[in-house]
Amino acid sequence: MTTEEHTARAMVEAVGIGRDFTVAEGRFPRRVKRVVPAVRSIDLTVRPGEIVACLGPNGAGKSSTMKMLTGILSPTRGSLRVAGLEPSRRRTTLARRIGVVFGQRTGLWWDLPLRDSLELTRHLYRVPAAEHAHRYAELTELLELGPFLSTPVRQLSLGQRMRGDLTAALLHNPRLLVLDEPTIGLDVVSKATIRSFLARLNREEGTTILLTTHDLGDVERLCERVVVIDRGSVAFDGGLDGLRARDPGSDIETVVAGLYRDGAARP
Amino acid sequence: MLVHGAVYARGLRRYSTYRAATLAGVLTNSVFGAINAMVLLALFGARPEINGYDATDAVTQVFIGQALIGVTLIISGPSLDLSTRIRTGDVAMDLLRPVPLQSWWLAQDLGRATFAFAWRGLPTFAVGALLFDLAAPDAPLATVVSLLLVAVLGFALRYLYTLSGFWILDVRGLWTLMGFVGPVAAGMMLPLALFPAPVADVLRLLPWASLVQIPAEIYLGKDTLPGGSALGGLALQAGWATVLLGLGAWVTGRATRKVVVQGG
Ligand SMILES: Nc1ncnc2c1ncn2[C@@H]1O[C@H](COP(=O)(O)OP(=O)(O)OP(=O)(O)O)[C@@H](O)[C@H]1O
Ligand SMILES: [Mg+2]
Numbered sequence: 117m118t119t120e121e122h123t124a125r126a127m128v129e130a131v132g133i134g135r136d137f138t139v140a141e142g143r144f145p146r147r148v149k150r151v152v153p154a155v156r157s158i159d160l161t162v163r164p165g166e167i168v169a170c171l172g173p174n175g176a177g178k179s180s181t182m183k184m185l186t187g188i189l190s191p192t193r194g195s196l197r198v199a200g201l202e203p204s205r206r207r208t209t210l211a212r213r214i215g216v217v218f219g220q221r222t223g224l225w226w227d228l229p230l231r232d233s234l235e236l237t238r239h240l241y242r243v244p245a246a247e248h249a250h251r252y253a254e255l256t257e258l259l260e261l262g263p264f265l266s267t268p269v270r271q272l273s274l275g276q277r278m279r280g281d282l283t284a285a286l287l288h289n290p291r292l293l294v295l296d297e298p299t300i301g302l303d304v305v306s307k308a309t310i311r312s313f314l315a316r317l318n319r320e321e322g323t324t325i326l327l328t329t330h331d332l333g334d335v336e337r338l339c340e341r342v343v344v345i346d347r348g349s350v351a352f353d354g355g356l357d358g359l360r361a362r363d364p365g366s367d368i369e370t371v372v373a374g375l376y377r378d379g380a381a382r383p
Numbered sequence: 384m385l386v387h388g389a390v391y392a393r394g395l396r397r398y399s400t401y402r403a404a405t406l407a408g409v410l411t412n413s414v415f416g417a418i419n420a421m422v423l424l425a426l427f428g429a430r431p432e433i434n435g436y437d438a439t440d441a442v443t444q445v446f447i448g449q450a451l452i453g454v455t456l457i458i459s460g461p462s463l464d465l466s467t468r469i470r471t472g473d474v475a476m477d478l479l480r481p482v483p484l485q486s487w488w489l490a491q492d493l494g495r496a497t498f499a500f501a502w503r504g505l506p507t508f509a510v511g512a513l514l515f516d517l518a519a520p521d522a523p524l525a526t527v528v529s530l531l532l533v534a535v536l537g538f539a540l541r542y543l544y545t546l547s548g549f550w551i552l553d554v555r556g557l558w559t560l561m562g563f564v565g566p567v568a569a570g571m572m573l574p575l576a577l578f579p580a581p582v583a584d585v586l587r588l589l590p591w592a593s594l595v596q597i598p599a600e601i602y603l604g605k606d607t608l609p610g611g612s613a614l615g616g617l618a619l620q621a622g623w624a625t626v627l628l629g630l631g632a633w634v635t636g637r638a639t640r641k642v643v644v645q646g647g
Contacts, residue, residue: 208480209481218476221473221476223480239386239389240480242385242386
């Protein structure tokens with residue numbers, strides 16, 4: 117089977133992936149090492165063209181899972197393929213095929229105008245000049261970057277910076293976009309801009325999107341499929357309808373909170 | 384390769400925003416160089432020649448050393464932003480680029496070093512030349528090549544110090560130690576020629592000497608260089624650059640496979 121065939125079948129194929137951290141506790145003479153399973157065992161298949169949202173309480177293991185998918189954290193167990201590659205072994209090759217945004221961090225050049233970071237992606241991903249220019253113009257318009265392209269990144273607001281990071285992750289037209297909390301800390305207008313942009317990207321270009329969020333609005337606006345992660349395992353994987361159907365009387369927030377509580381009650 | 388050129392240009396542009404700090408650097412390095420030079424002149428007043436160095440040689444090397452502080456940055460604390468990025472976990476963003484971590488930071492740091500050389504190194508040396516009698520370069524072309532290798536070596540050493548942060552997280556202790564040992568072993572504080580000959584001969588072969596002592600000897604045309612010629616000195620520098628960058632690439636591989644990117 118070639119890589120291309122594999123990619124066509126599944127964008128993400130995770131079987132039983134998990135990650136343990138070893139942490140040292142206590143002061144020197146009584147220092148003990150303890151193994152913390154941040155992610156116990158996750159099965160997740162994402163097909164091309166899907167938008168999947170990962171929900172889960174703080175510390176559930178969402179970010180750790182995204183790190184494994186993008187190749188910056190190697191799994192302790194399980195097997196994993198993303199865009200046809202084993203992420204931690206082929207990290208730099210995978211980087212050409214996917215776009216990644218970690219909402220809490222920035223990949224932009226802090227001291228330089230936003231434009232400098234965006235223009236660099238052309239060389240970084242070896243995008244032909246004309247194609248890059250076209251996409252740059254398009255993304256600049258859709259995400260309304262025009263007014264602050266010349267502003268140093270450290271002077272941008274959170275929402276402006278997030279749109280900049282999103283653009284930087286998309287200029288090479290990746291088939292898979294991985295977003296860890298892309299709407300964290302944004303106001304309602306910025307959230308709406310980003311949501312409608314992502315929906316359009318998925319609809320018109322068929323980009324597969326995998327995102328984590330604590331905002332149920334993101335899920336309702338964007339996703340047909342929801343994966344709830346709790347204590348490092350998948351607690352629910354299915355359609356939004358399926359999630360609602362678990363407790364038809366109450367709203368979606370109550371259902372999700374119930375899922376988190378179920379998890380907490382488990383031994 | 385194109386991408387590294389673009390990163391180099393951004394490194395250069397980025398550091399050129401720190402003008403006031405650069406000016407302060409010129410002042411500090413010039414004053415320290417002048418004090419150091421006067422002490423050495425007093426020393427050479429008693430003995431006109433020590434291990435092949437006369438007063439002019441020694442004072443010239445002092446100012447070469449001062450001029451290279453800003454380029455090599457081996458004196459101060461953690462001086463590669465990468466240190467902070469490893470501690471906070473922002474290095475995740477660096478690892479998500481389709482370019483090896485080391486070459487990305489090398490390109491950026493060479494941009495910084497170019498700025499530091501033009502705006503801090505050269506002015507410091509010029510102040511030295513105004514105040515004291517400095518020697519003219521014996522082999523200008525070899526000196527230029529040697530300075531390029533200094534910039535690469537300065538990066539390679541600091542990159543290795545920095546990578547230890549993947550294991551020990553707080554690298555300040557290591558930097559304090561290396562910030563003292565490195566410059567002494569480099570001949571940045573005092574020419575190695577003033578050390579007892581057996582000590583100097585060993586130190587000359589270590590990587591730090593290739594940052595100041597070896598380029599100074601190339602500039603001054605000394606026959607204490609390996610093979611007795613500028614070419615031998617350049618070969619030593621290039622050898623260390625290859626070894627240290629190779630080591631850096633290997634450690635990067637281990638660090639990113641075994642070790643953890645911090646933070647949610
Ligand atoms: N470097 C680390 N060393 C030790 N433990 C870690 C490390 N990184 C994460 N953990 C632990 O792993 C668990 C999962 O963390 P993770 O960041 O994946 O959670 P999350 O689902 O993204 O949470 P949040 O919603 O708060 O962002 C947490 O219990 C956390 O304490
Ligand atoms: Mg998280």
